[in-house]
Amino acid sequence: MNTDVEVTYKKRLDNIVEKTIEAIESSKVQIFDILEKAKEEAKRLEAQLEELKIQVINVIKEVELCERKEKKCKLKLALVSKQFGHLSEQAVRKAYDEAKEAQIELALKRREEKELIEKRNELERKLIDNKTIIEKAEKLVSQINVALNYLNRDLKKMNTQLEQLKDKRALSVKIIEAQEEERKRIAREIHDGPAQAMANVLLKSELCEKLITKDIEQAKVELKNLKNIVQQSLKEVRKIIYDLRPSALDDLGLIPALSRYIKNFSEETGIFVDFSVLSDYKRLSPEIEITCFRVVQEALTNIKKHSKAKNASVKFEFGMRFISIIIKDDGIGFDKENIGQGYGLMGMRERVEILNGKFEISSFKNKGTQIYISIPVRGVEDDQIVSG
Known part of the structure; x- marks a missing residue:
């Protein structure tokens, strides 16, 4: 450019x-x-x-x-x-x-x-x-x-x-x-x-x-x-x-901020969201926490607007080198040719890739959608960081 x-x-x-x-x-x-x-x-x-x-x-x-x-x-x-x-x-x-x-x-x-x-x-x-x-x-x-x-x-x-x-x-x-x-x-x-x-x-x-x-x-x-x-x-x-910019993210950290956001989301939309953390939670760098928050926020927004789902789940796992996130719903899904196109998916992928992470999505018509995200906890260069 x-x-x-x-x-x-x-x-x-x-x-x-x-x-x-x-x-x-x-x-x-x-x-x-x-x-x-x-x-x-x-x-x-x-x-x-x-x-x-x-x-x-x-x-x-x-x-x-x-x-x-x-x-x-x-x-x-x-x-x-x-x-x-x-x-x-x-x-x-x-x-x-x-x-x-x-x-x-x-x-x-x-x-x-x-x-x-x-x-x-x-x-x-x-x-x-x-x-x-x-x-x-x-x-x-x-x-x-x-x-x-x-x-x-x-x-x-x-x-x-x-x-x-x-x-x-x-x-x-x-x-x-x-x-x-x-x-x-x-x-x-x-x-x-x-x-x-x-x-x-x-x-x-x-x-x-x-x-x-x-x-x-x-x-x-x-x-x-x-x-x-x-x-x-x-x-x-x-x-x-x-x-x-949710204040709870800076004050309390990623998991408490997401817990509050997901609770409000469920009350507002009527969509039940099972939120779970599969390992001990630890504070991460601000750029990783805001990326995780925004990705989950965008994914839930897509579920609300497009999936017609009644239930969803958000799972976090904190490892020594990576943080993993799995977001699933029981909605109508996407056509295979439309996976990764529109619905904010491109922006979500880019946020993750800026941090050298992986972004994978799988979806089938009338069988729901799953998003898998993996972000390295260390080794991110400063000039690759973009805060939300």
């Missing part, structure tokens, strides 16, 4: 990663817009609430004055009633009119007090709901930042690795193509998952803003839906991050 072709592939790869990052950045901008609007609305509600609290205090004082006034008028009316025969008709009528006016004024003030208190309570509920939206948006932005950091870091590693593989021109083409497909997959997952969910968050938040003043119960329903959307988006972002 000449230099021009290398440059072309590098540009294509960088373009895919750039578009992936742009998709996440765009979603991040949308969430920021929601967050800023929610904060502005919170400030407006807080100002209204403070003003309303002052009005409530004032009207409570006015109600107390009206109550005292009405009490005085009642006492005066009681005295007039006792002296009815000794007072003029005009004096009696005046006493009755004052008492009646005091009662009406008190009733009006009490009604005003009730309406203001109800309005204050409604504003307090709106403010609480608004702050809930702000909190959720801030958490989602934090998760997006984590995803962006992973992508940017992964891109830097990838560029360094490509520089190291310039002398292996034919192999470089295949590796780049595999990485391009991976980036496209990530871009699709983000676009179809978190990005769509974030757009829904924006629409739901705007709907909630409108409903809060019209139908508080429906607004609560929509806020619950908004919460579910945010939770699902967070789950999808975490899954993307885990697929990029």
Whole structure:
């Protein structure tokens, strides 16, 4: 492969990663817009609430004055009633009119007090709901930042690795193509998952803003839906991050990381996977562990997408010089002429061969598929290593 072709592939790869990052950045901008609007609305509600609290205090004082006034008028009316025969008709009528006016004024003030208190309570509920939206948006932005950091870091590693593989021109083409497909997959997952969910968050938040003043119960329903959307988006972002680089692989090692991955795979797909280790487990070099993890991950993905299998097995054996892996399923298998073509098998083979390993696959129509992998534990040259 000449230099021009290398440059072309590098540009294509960088373009895919750039578009992936742009998709996440765009979603991040949308969430920021929601967050800023929610904060502005919170400030407006807080100002209204403070003003309303002052009005409530004032009207409570006015109600107390009206109550005292009405009490005085009642006492005066009681005295007039006792002296009815000794007072003029005009004096009696005046006493009755004052008492009646005091009662009406008190009733009006009490009604005003009730309406203001109800309005204050409604504003307090709106403010609480608004702050809930702000909190959720801030958490989602934090998760997006984590995803962006992973992508940017992964891109830097990838560029360094490509520089190291310039002398292996034919192999470089295949590796780049595999990485391009991976980036496209990530871009699709983000676009179809978190990005769509974030757009829904924006629409739901705007709907909630409108409903809060019209139908508080429906607004609560929509806020619950908004919460579910945010939770699902967070789950999808975490899954993307885990697929990029499972933290358990670095922290705990290959077998614990695979055990967790296979457990989640079985729960998600309903395919039973028997995972076993036939010898004592020992930590391996990072390049071997990530290769083993990615190969098993790709094999299980193929089983999920294409095999129609109900059961599968993954067996590991750690030897002094080699690590062996056997992956089997009871699915529909491949035609003989299609073995080794497509379904990510080429990428799996290349990962293993980079480490001087062996990759063998056997499959028969309606009789399932078996993959055998053997990787030497030592003797891998540094310039042959490609991390996942």
